[in-house]
Amino acid sequence: MDRHASPAALRAAMRSGAFTDNTSGFAPGHVQCNLVILPDAFAGDFLRFCQANPKPCPLLAISPSPGDPTLPALGDIDVRNDLPRYRVFEDGEVTTEALSIADRWQSDFVAFALGCSFSFEEALLADGLEVRNVSLDCNVPMYRTNIPCAPAGPFRGEMVVSMRPFRAADAIRAIQVCTRFPAVHGAPVHLGDPALIGIDNLDAPDYGDPVPVAADELPVFWACGVTPQIALAHARPPVAITHSPGCMLVTDLNNSRLAVL
Incomplete structure (x- = not known):
């Protein structure tokens, strides 16, 4: 296609x-x-x-x-x-x-x-930033975290995040770019040590495909629309x-x- x-x-x-x-x-x-x-x-x-x-x-x-x-x-x-x-x-x-x-x-x-x-990925690419899952033609890696969502009725659970790696300077630029798109998750929710948000192994995403993270790169995490699937399990x-x-x-x-x- x-x-x-x-x-x-x-x-x-x-x-x-x-x-x-x-x-x-x-x-x-x-x-x-x-x-x-x-x-x-x-x-x-x-x-x-x-x-x-x-x-x-x-x-x-x-x-x-x-x-x-x-x-x-x-x-x-x-x-x-x-x-x-x-x-x-x-x-x-x-x-x-x-x-x-x-x-x-x-x-x-x-x-x-x-x-x-996927909408803000285009803005990142237009700004000259590499989006690893696009470069590798694979699905973005997504992980379950320990970040709680606000409950509503029977719907509750923890946030799912998607991850894209960047060097520090590019990570700062990615934050600036994505802040302009609050309707498609906006700025990242975390960068750096994945253990701080309950992720044990970046090479084993809960959804999607793993992507390599170089020694000079930071993993950057965005809130992900797979989160409702966790809430459905509770509701x-x-x-x-x-x-x-x-x-x-x-x-x-x-x-x-x-x-x-």
Whole structure:
């Protein structure tokens, strides 16, 4: 698949099953989103969870009404088919991955689209900074931490972070660049010793792929939109659906619209 394909062309390839890979570096210039789909009975508490935890859960769009699979604010999108891969949860546990959820759709489902770090990766690259997972054409490494999220109803848990290594001067610049994008996780939440946030081994991410960290580099950690998947394990809704880590919803929204001066 051409990395410079339009969001519409990329979503069409996902709908047909022709594209099932992670989406980092694809459709440059356009916002990518994490996805969480829940029964309406859980939607109010999850909305409050997002509002209480804007770093890992920056809310960009929500279903117009229960059972509506579209997200018109983000483009001509059908959340039942427009992601490369989905995760299906039952009672808080991942039970399967799927390429489509059309056969699992319920009339009470509400979809939440959350900002994704793949959007600020573009800003880092435009500033001349290397993004290691893009250079290596792999999924970004993601880790569970000991950083607590603010609870809301049954939703609680610790933050998940994504990691990108930089030399010290570049890490400072990365912080400056990403601070301009609060709607896609904003500035990092930690840099340096991973043990301080509960990460034992950078070579063994909980999600995604490991990337090398050179001796003169610092690991830099951003809040990650996989965090709701931890909260789902605590809330234990009878059914919930998310994106598979790294396999995002690619929207028609321009990244530039999310920047703050």
